[in-house]
Amino acid sequence: MYVSLDRAAPVPLYLQLKDHLRRKIEEGILPPATRLPPTRELAAELGVNRITVVNAYAELEAEGLVTGQVGRGTFVSLPASLADQAGKSHPPADRYGWQTAFLVAGKVSANLMMRDMLSLANQPGIISFAMGSPAADLLPAQDFRQALNVVLRREGTRALQYDLPEGCGELRTALSAYLAKQAVPAAEDEIMITSGSQQAIHLVTEALLRPGDTVITESPTYLGAIDAFQAHGIHIAGIPVDGEGLQFPLLERLIRQHRPRMIYTIPTFHNPTGVTLSVERRHALIDLARKHDLLILEDATCNELRYEGRALPTLRSLDKDGHVVYAGSFSKTFLPGLRVGYLVASGHIFRRLLSAKQTDDLHTSPLLQLALAHYMANGQLAQHIQRMCAVYRERRDVMLEAMARFLPARTRWTIPHGGLCLWVTLDPPVPTTHLYLKAIEHGVAFALGSVFYPAGQSGSHFRLNFSAHSPETVREGVRRLGKTLKSMA
Amino acid sequence: MYVSLDRAAPVPLYLQLKDHLRRKIEEGILPPATRLPPTRELAAELGVNRITVVNAYAELEAEGLVTGQVGRGTFVSLPASLADQAGKSHPPADRYGWQTAFLVAGKVSANLMMRDMLSLANQPGIISFAMGSPAADLLPAQDFRQALNVVLRREGTRALQYDLPEGCGELRTALSAYLAKQAVPAAEDEIMITSGSQQAIHLVTEALLRPGDTVITESPTYLGAIDAFQAHGIHIAGIPVDGEGLQFPLLERLIRQHRPRMIYTIPTFHNPTGVTLSVERRHALIDLARKHDLLILEDATCNELRYEGRALPTLRSLDKDGHVVYAGSFSKTFLPGLRVGYLVASGHIFRRLLSAKQTDDLHTSPLLQLALAHYMANGQLAQHIQRMCAVYRERRDVMLEAMARFLPARTRWTIPHGGLCLWVTLDPPVPTTHLYLKAIEHGVAFALGSVFYPAGQSGSHFRLNFSAHSPETVREGVRRLGKTLKSMA
The missing domain is CATH 3.90.1150.10 (Aspartate Aminotransferase, domain 1)
Incomplete structure (x- = not known):
């Protein structure tokens, strides 16, 4: 609920809503040209009758604060002082104004922030540093087009048929070799192809955690992980990071206090801070996981993008007991829009994740998988990353x-x-x-x-x-x- | 647990396991050349020490029932009588033998059955009627290849970038028009692109149901829906179907008895029976949903594939209150391996589903979406379906x-x-x-x-x-x- 309405107050609900919206407009939180939500949607959101919203909008219109456009919706009016500047370098507020309003209203939602970031990335006139995207001007689109064509000619319809949930053998083989070069132990049958590393996090949450469980994360941490955990009713206990990653010995104290089921960590080029967990802390983390029988979800999304220094051992490579699930992605190293990522896990943990993958969406597109495998087998991916x-x-x-x-x-x-x-x-x-x-x-x-x-x-x-x-x-x-x-x- | 071991029995666990496996081999349930599960995996599955499994396998090997192959695993031996025929027309049992064994052990799992069906579809020498697949010999692979090339040339890198969770505008516009021709009311902003209709079912389960809720389904019904509901701790109350679809007045009795939150139904060309819900029952179903404030998930996966008779009104088109979520797919009408489907929903239900989509996997590949939109806008999809x-x-x-x-x-x-x-x-x-x-x-x-x-x-x-x-x-x-x-x- 983004608007606080008082049903016991003598002021009718529609006037309360109108006042709330007027304040937002006057404060510039709902800037000119912002489209207000459709009345039916806002009514559902607020749990009020639709007529309440219709009346509130009508009041705002009577005051000249909004204008209705047939078939398009209700928009915040341009004040006379601003009307002159309309259509100049200002970004069209329509696409993100309403979400931004939610931010300001004090309800910062990871989910809405992600929408906002996506919208901003496409606004003409705005230089957005918001998304964690690879170089937009250097995406290897033509190379990938060639790979798609090769696969469709060579494999024929296999690339377009149902397939097994773990993913295509070709890609799993290529990934196993690719990860071996990074000293990440991952046999072909320990690798599962996912729809981006976001799905890997979701699958771990769904298959291995239960609502009410606690997960320890770095604080701050990746937005999409916060979203996945919170959506499943998982408690998050955050640990501050310093220049060497998440802070010991605070970690052990939190483990005793919260008895978490899992630690979610981005040890290398941590998102959002960019810091890297030191070797000593990596060993200590594995020891703690063993001692307390904790699962570790190692988010390795950016591991390959190293600009100086030597690669540190991954948690997966230090793990001797199958405590670590390793999640990787092609979104940062190759193409975000493929929505292809992967996870590495062993034994019954792998099988539970596989079962969840099948339940969620059967499998990821074999066409994209096979084209990626072709691109990798050619050595093109390694060259591109370099x-x-x-x-x-x-x-x-x-x-x-x-x-x-x-x-x-x-x-x-x-x-x-x-x-x-x-x-x-x-x-x-x-x-x-x-x-x-x-x-x-x-x-x-x-x-x-x-x-x-x-x-x-x-x-x-x-x-x-x-x-x-x-x-x-x-x-x-x-x-x-x-x-x-x-x-x- | 697929093997029943008695920890209180005087016989050691490894011998119990050995006897169990020997019986399965002798009964042909684990046929020759079947690969036994890796020892670590089976140990985890059964909750026993790995050494128990290693010993059981060693005993079987001593009896000549299995052979170990370095680096490959443990396989059921070929009996002398069969060794001659090896490599002939018999399907290699390796890929599905172990799962089939689960079936016979009386633990029929929807999840494993789906794996089995997928494996069987690719076994040489077997004609599989198991999968619900479109014509393998007539998949429009080359047309789709052209569409991909057009999109990659025309859109450049946009098709390969992050996008919004609801899907690409082009495809949602094309779908809105496509559904309008089928008299399915679906405004562009009521359409969400999913990774197959399986994901649509999963999202509805995840976003709109809670563990412990009851869903009413036809009995029998779609395997993947059973799987999704059960994986989320949803109770399923099944209603038998007759020649006109799910049976009234049993339905109303079950509603009173179970107070379900949702009815999941495949009204047209029901899976697996192929029957179609009569017009009268469609109206009655909508009335019941209104009366009891039930959500309906209308699985319309095969709606367009009609070979005779007139199309009946969809539940979505009869619904006046936003009770119906409509799920469709391109897997049956076009290409299963795209993993592109969609759902239609309104208001706050749509927003909750959208939020779940973003949490689960951010969004579906825009490349596949845009190619599909191009193919639809050209009228090719309609022609192909015809x-x-x-x-x-x-x-x-x-x-x-x-x-x-x-x-x-x-x-x-x-x-x-x-x-x-x-x-x-x-x-x-x-x-x-x-x-x-x-x-x-x-x-x-x-x-x-x-x-x-x-x-x-x-x-x-x-x-x-x-x-x-x-x-x-x-x-x-x-x-x-x-x-x-x-x-x-």
């Missing part, structure tokens, strides 16, 4: 330079040795939801730090992606960000 | 003729007006799990009737698919089935 690492290293460095130049002197940030994002801390603290809206006005977007905290802490943080845009665009985006921060000082 | 209806009608008729000719006189079957399957009832009853194994020996496979019953009733039924194979193959498969039945008489 190329991208050089590109991303440069973009990271450009962002670091631009931040030093354009951001206020006391601003701090992490310097990740890999991955796609870094983490910024403002000093003195600034209310970041307000900053978020201001930044969009200045034509730049970031991921709001607060959404990465399982307990929804606020705090003066945000995440910047450095990989998606060209160096020039990265520099320009950081410049706009600096300008936004100065405008708020 | 062509296929003529083909399937012929194949159905060929199967009906062959059954009349080859099956025992008192065997009965349904005559569906559409869809891909029909339902056979044996008279006198025959133990169908035994028949299932015998049929595979004779080079033909079907879907075991018992797996479609939510409560796991046995009964002398099985499902035959008539669409996947050419008329000649359909005839030959039914001939083999007749031979199998005679061999058991």
Whole structure:
């Protein structure tokens, strides 16, 4: 419920709703041209009669605050002062205004934030550092097109038929070899193809956890994992991270306190902070898992994107007891829109996950799997990743330079040795939801730090992606960000 | 647990396990060349120490019943009498032997049955009527390849990027028009793209039901729905079907008794029986849903595949209150391996499903969605379906003729007006799990009737698919089935 209505109050509900919406419009939280939700939807959302919403909208219209457009919906009117500027460089608010409103209303939802980030990524005139996307200008689309054509000619209809839930043998074989090169032990029959690593997290949650269980995560951590755990009624106990990853000995204390069933961790190029768990802590984590019989979900989404230093042993490689489920993805190293990821697990854990995969969506498209296997077997994926690492290293460095130049002197940030994002801390603290809206006005977007905290802490943080845009665009985006921060000082 | 071990018995566990496996081998339930499960996996499955399994296997090996192959596993030995025939027309048992063993052990699992069906479909020498697949020889692979190429050239990298969870606008627009032609009310923003209709069922279960809830289904019903409901701890109350679909007034009695939250139904070309719910019962069902405030999940997977008669109104089109979630698929009308389906829902129900979709796997591949949208917008899908209806009608008729000719006189079957399957009832009853194994020996496979019953009733039924194979193959498969039945008489 995003609007608090008081059924006991003498003011009718429709007027309460109208007042609430008017405030939001006057405060700019619902900016001009924002489309209000359809009356039927809002009524359902608020648990009120539809006529209540219709009346509230009619009142707003009578006051000139909104206008109805036949067949399109109800929109926040342009104030006279702004009407002149309409259609200029301002982003069309229609697509994300209403969600952003939810953010400001204090109900920061991971789910809505993800929508917002997706929408912003496609807004003309906005440089978005919000999504954790690979380089948009260098996606190997034509190479993949060739791989698709080869597979459809060679395999014929097999690529378009039903298949087994664990995935295609070709891709599992290719992945087993690919992971062996990274010293990740993964026999072909321990690998399951998923619809992105998001599905791997979902499957682990669904198949191995029960509502009421507790999971320990880094705090902050990946948005989609928070979403998956919370949607299944899992409690999250967050542990702060420092420069070497999640903090010991706080971890052991939390384990005793919460008796969690699982630790979800992103040990390498942690999302959102970019830090990497030290070797010593990796060993200690495995020891703790053994001691307390905990499952570990190791999110290795960005492992291959290392720009300096040596690879550290994965938790999966240190594990001797089958405590670790390893989740990987092609979304960061190759193409996000394939929705192909994988998990590595052993024994009965693997079988439970497999059963959940079959229940959820039978299997992932064999066409995409086989094309990917072809691309990998050719050695093209390894080459592509090598190329991208050089590109991303440069973009990271450009962002670091631009931040030093354009951001206020006391601003701090992490310097990740890999991955796609870094983490910024403002000093003195600034209310970041307000900053978020201001930044969009200045034509730049970031991921709001607060959404990465399982307990929804606020705090003066945000995440910047450095990989998606060209160096020039990265520099320009950081410049706009600096300008936004100065405008708020 | 598939093996019953008695921890209190004086016989050591490893010998109990050995005896159990020896019996299965001697009875042919674990046929020659079957790979036994890895020791670690079986130990985990049975909750015993791994050494117990290792010892049991060693005992079997000492008796010459199994042989170990380094790096490959432990296999049931070929008896001297059979060793000569090895490698001939017999299907390699390796891929499905162990699962089939589970079936015979009396633990018929929907999940394992689906694996079995998939494996059988690819066994050389077996004509499988088990899967509900479209015509394998007529899949429009090349047309789809063209669509993929057009999309990748025209859209560039957009098809390969992250997208919104509800799916691509192009496909939702195309679907809205496509459904309008079938008189299914579905505005673009009421349509969500899913990874097959299996995911639609899963999302409804996950987002709108709670463990302990009851769902009413036809009995028998779709295997994957049973699986999804049971995996989420949903109780299933089954209602028998007659020639007009699910039986009234039993339905109302069950509603009063179980206070279900939802009715899951396949009103048109019901899976597995092929019957269609009459118009009167459709109206009555909607009235009941309104009266008892029940959700209806209308599985419309085969709706477009009608070979005679007029289309009946969908439940979605009769619904005035948003009680119906409508689930459709391209797996039967187009390509199973795309894993693209959709659901239609309204208001807050839509939003809850959308939120679950995002949590589960972010979104379905935009590349596949856009190619499909291109194919639909060209009118190719409608043409393809029209062509296929003529083909399937012929194949159905060929199967009906062959059954009349080859099956025992008192065997009965349904005559569906559409869809891909029909339902056979044996008279006198025959133990169908035994028949299932015998049929595979004779080079033909079907879907075991018992797996479609939510409560796991046995009964002398099985499902035959008539669409996947050419008329000649359909005839030959039914001939083999007749031979199998005679061999058991």
